[in-house]
Amino acid sequence: MVQERPLPTFTATPPQITQEEGLIVYEDMLLGRYFEDKCAELYQRGKVKGFVHLYNGQEAVASGVIKAMRSDDYVCSTYRDHVHSLSAGVPAREVMAELFGKETGCSKGRGGSMHMFSKEHNMLGGFAxxxxxxxxxLGAAFQIRYRKEVMGDASADQVSAAFFGDGTTNNGQFFECLNMAALWKLPIIFVVENNKWAIGMAHERASSQTEIYKKASVFGLPGYEVDGMDVLAVRAAAKTAIERARAGEGPTLLECLTYRYRGHSVADPDELRDPEEKQFWRDRDPIKRFEAYLLEQSLISEAEIKSIKSKITDVVEDSLTFAEESPNPNPADLYKYIFAED
Amino acid sequence: MAQTFLFDALREAIDEEMSRDQTVMVMGEDVGQYGGSYKVTKDLYEKYGELRVLDTPIAENSFTGMGIGAAMTGLRPIIEGMNMGFLLLAFNQISNNAGMLRYTSGGNFKIPVVIRGPGGVGSQLGAEHSQRLEAYFQAVPGLKIVACSTPRNAKGLLKAAIRDDNPVLFFEHVLLYFNKEDLPDDEYILPLDKAETVRTGKDVTILTYSRMRYQVMQAVEALEQKGYDPEVIDLISLKPIDYDAIGASIRKTHRVVIVEECMRTGGIGAEIIASINDRFFDELDGPVIRLSSQDIPTPYNKGLEDLTIVQPAQIEEAVEKIMLGRL
Incomplete structure (x- = not known):
C-alpha cells in the first residue's frame, strides 16, 4: 500500500453552511460528476472526440471554491475544464454542445473539450x-486593481481564481506569477488541485518539495493545505482567500489534496496507479461525504436527495439532446473569429 | 514643425494614447523608472504612475500572458519587449493566447494588445540580440505584424496599433531609433494594413521593410545615376501583406526584387514570392529576385556581420541583373 500523505483536518471554526448554500454546492458537485460520467460514455460511443480529461473525484475543489465566489469573479482553468465551467455558471447545454463541436457550444464549436470559454460567465478559459x-x-487580477486605482471604479472588487494541477507547480509560470501576484498584491487565488499524478509522473518523482503549499511562503503569500475531498474544508479556505483578495490584501495559494478517479484523459489506460491507492481515495468520495454531512445536519432528506439526483440527471440528458440537435458551424464561417471585427 | 527622433515619435504616440484612453498602459522590463532601454517610455512613469507604466520582473512569458489576460478583461496593454528576441520566451503566450485565443474561444474574447520593441540586426550585438522574429511569427493566425521605419510612420502606426482591437506585433529597428524627421503638428493615424510607396518608378518593384528600406534607398541613388527608375515599396504591414499595393506596382513594372533582413529560409520574402506567383504570375517578366540575410546566427565579427545582411551594392547588382534580363 502506498504511504499516503495524511489529509489535513480542518481545525478552524467549525464549517458552517446554510441549507440554501449546501444545496447549491451539493447540486453543483452532482452536476460535475454526472456530466463527466456522461462524457466518458459518449467518448466510448464515439460521439465526443479529441482529448477529453475528466474531473471525477475532484468535485469538492471546483464546487468548494467557485460556489464561494461571486458570479462577477473570474475563473481560469486548464484542459480539465468542463466542471470548472459548469461551476462558473456556463450552462450544461453549452458545455456539452462544445464537446460535440456545435455552433451552440460556449466556444462555438471552435474550442472543444480543452477550450471552454464564456465571457458572459467570466470563464477565461480552458488552456491546454x-x-x-x-x-x-493574473492579468484579470491586475485589471481589477487597475480599474479600482487608476480608473477610480469603486465596484472593482472582483477576485480571479486560477486552477491548475500539481504538475504545473514545477513550471516557471507558476513561480513567476506567485512572485508578481505577491509583489503587486493582486486579488488572485492560486488553486492547486494536487491529484498526485501528472499523467504517469508521480508528484514525488517530479517535485523536490512535495508539499506545494509551502512554496507560497517563499514569495510572501499565505499557502494552505486543504483536504480537497471535503467540500466544506475547501469552501472555508476559499472564503478566507476570497475575503483577503477582495479586501486588497493580496493573493493566497490553496493546495487541495485530491484525486482523479479516471485516467489522465479518456485515452489513458491508467495502468500505473495502484488499485489500493485508487480505493483509498474513492473511500473519501467528496460527494458521498457531503451528502452524509447534509443528512446528519438535517439539511436534506433522503427524498430530496432522490429528487435532486433525478433533476441533475435530467439536466445532463437535456444537455445531450440539445447538443445532438444543435447545428454544426456554417462552413462559410471557417474564418470567422480570427479578428475582432469578424 | 520640429525634428523628432524615432524613439521620441513612439513616445509621443504612447503618451497621446494614454492621455486619451485610461485603459491604455505600458508594461515590461525597465519601462518605468528607467524610462525604457531605448527611452521610448521616458518620463511616462512620472506622468502616469506605477500601475500605468508597470515595471515587471524579468519573466517574459508570464508578464506577456498577464498583459493578454488584462486585455481579455478590458485593458489595452502595450507590452514592451526590451529586445524583441527576448519574446521567444513568450512564444507560447503570443501564439496560443494572443494569436489564437479569440478564434478558439469562438469570439468570446478580444485581445487588444500591442507587443512592441526593438528587433533586427544592430551593430555587433551578437546572434541572440540580432533576431528577426517577424519571420517566426508570421504563421501564427490572428496576429497583425507591423514594422515601422521612419519617425512619421512609427508614430502614426503605433497609435493605430494601440487603438486596434486585435493583437499587434509592432517591430521597431534597433538602428533606427535615432533617425530624425519633421512630424506633423496635428494628430494623425496611419492604417496598419497599407504599404508605403517610398519612391515611384516604372522599371522594377523593390519590396522591403524596416531598416532595409535605407539600404535600398542607398542603392537607388546609385541606380538613378545609371538611369534606372525603380519603384520602392515599404511593406509596413508584414501580416497581412498589402497585395493590392504590390499588385498595382507589378502591373506597372513586371519585375520584383525583395530586400529583407530576415533569414532566407521561411522568411517574409519566401511567403511573398509564393503569393506573387499565385496572384500575379502572368504579370511577371521573369523570376522574382530575393535578397535576404544568410541562414546563419548573426556573427559578432563586423566583417562577418556585414556579409550576413544585405548591402546596397548587392541590391544595385540585383536590379541591374533583372533589368538586363529584360533586354
Missing part, C-alpha cells in the same frame, strides 16, 4: 498547455 492560464488569470 501546462501553466499558460496562470498568467492570464
Amino acid at each position: 498547455f501546462i501553466g499558460e492560464g496562470i498568467p492570464v488569470a
Whole structure:
C-alpha cells in the first residue's frame, strides 16, 4: 500500500453552511460528476472526440471554491475544464454542445473539450498547455486593481481564481506569477488541485518539495493545505482567500489534496496507479461525504436527495439532446473569429 | 514643425494614447523608472504612475500572458519587449493566447494588445540580440505584424496599433531609433494594413521593410545615376501583406526584387514570392529576385556581420541583373 500523505483536518471554526448554500454546492458537485460520467460514455460511443480529461473525484475543489465566489469573479482553468465551467455558471447545454463541436457550444464549436470559454460567465478559459492560464488569470487580477486605482471604479472588487494541477507547480509560470501576484498584491487565488499524478509522473518523482503549499511562503503569500475531498474544508479556505483578495490584501495559494478517479484523459489506460491507492481515495468520495454531512445536519432528506439526483440527471440528458440537435458551424464561417471585427 | 527622433515619435504616440484612453498602459522590463532601454517610455512613469507604466520582473512569458489576460478583461496593454528576441520566451503566450485565443474561444474574447520593441540586426550585438522574429511569427493566425521605419510612420502606426482591437506585433529597428524627421503638428493615424510607396518608378518593384528600406534607398541613388527608375515599396504591414499595393506596382513594372533582413529560409520574402506567383504570375517578366540575410546566427565579427545582411551594392547588382534580363 502506498504511504499516503495524511489529509489535513480542518481545525478552524467549525464549517458552517446554510441549507440554501449546501444545496447549491451539493447540486453543483452532482452536476460535475454526472456530466463527466456522461462524457466518458459518449467518448466510448464515439460521439465526443479529441482529448477529453475528466474531473471525477475532484468535485469538492471546483464546487468548494467557485460556489464561494461571486458570479462577477473570474475563473481560469486548464484542459480539465468542463466542471470548472459548469461551476462558473456556463450552462450544461453549452458545455456539452462544445464537446460535440456545435455552433451552440460556449466556444462555438471552435474550442472543444480543452477550450471552454464564456465571457458572459467570466470563464477565461480552458488552456491546454501546462501553466499558460496562470498568467492570464493574473492579468484579470491586475485589471481589477487597475480599474479600482487608476480608473477610480469603486465596484472593482472582483477576485480571479486560477486552477491548475500539481504538475504545473514545477513550471516557471507558476513561480513567476506567485512572485508578481505577491509583489503587486493582486486579488488572485492560486488553486492547486494536487491529484498526485501528472499523467504517469508521480508528484514525488517530479517535485523536490512535495508539499506545494509551502512554496507560497517563499514569495510572501499565505499557502494552505486543504483536504480537497471535503467540500466544506475547501469552501472555508476559499472564503478566507476570497475575503483577503477582495479586501486588497493580496493573493493566497490553496493546495487541495485530491484525486482523479479516471485516467489522465479518456485515452489513458491508467495502468500505473495502484488499485489500493485508487480505493483509498474513492473511500473519501467528496460527494458521498457531503451528502452524509447534509443528512446528519438535517439539511436534506433522503427524498430530496432522490429528487435532486433525478433533476441533475435530467439536466445532463437535456444537455445531450440539445447538443445532438444543435447545428454544426456554417462552413462559410471557417474564418470567422480570427479578428475582432469578424 | 520640429525634428523628432524615432524613439521620441513612439513616445509621443504612447503618451497621446494614454492621455486619451485610461485603459491604455505600458508594461515590461525597465519601462518605468528607467524610462525604457531605448527611452521610448521616458518620463511616462512620472506622468502616469506605477500601475500605468508597470515595471515587471524579468519573466517574459508570464508578464506577456498577464498583459493578454488584462486585455481579455478590458485593458489595452502595450507590452514592451526590451529586445524583441527576448519574446521567444513568450512564444507560447503570443501564439496560443494572443494569436489564437479569440478564434478558439469562438469570439468570446478580444485581445487588444500591442507587443512592441526593438528587433533586427544592430551593430555587433551578437546572434541572440540580432533576431528577426517577424519571420517566426508570421504563421501564427490572428496576429497583425507591423514594422515601422521612419519617425512619421512609427508614430502614426503605433497609435493605430494601440487603438486596434486585435493583437499587434509592432517591430521597431534597433538602428533606427535615432533617425530624425519633421512630424506633423496635428494628430494623425496611419492604417496598419497599407504599404508605403517610398519612391515611384516604372522599371522594377523593390519590396522591403524596416531598416532595409535605407539600404535600398542607398542603392537607388546609385541606380538613378545609371538611369534606372525603380519603384520602392515599404511593406509596413508584414501580416497581412498589402497585395493590392504590390499588385498595382507589378502591373506597372513586371519585375520584383525583395530586400529583407530576415533569414532566407521561411522568411517574409519566401511567403511573398509564393503569393506573387499565385496572384500575379502572368504579370511577371521573369523570376522574382530575393535578397535576404544568410541562414546563419548573426556573427559578432563586423566583417562577418556585414556579409550576413544585405548591402546596397548587392541590391544595385540585383536590379541591374533583372533589368538586363529584360533586354
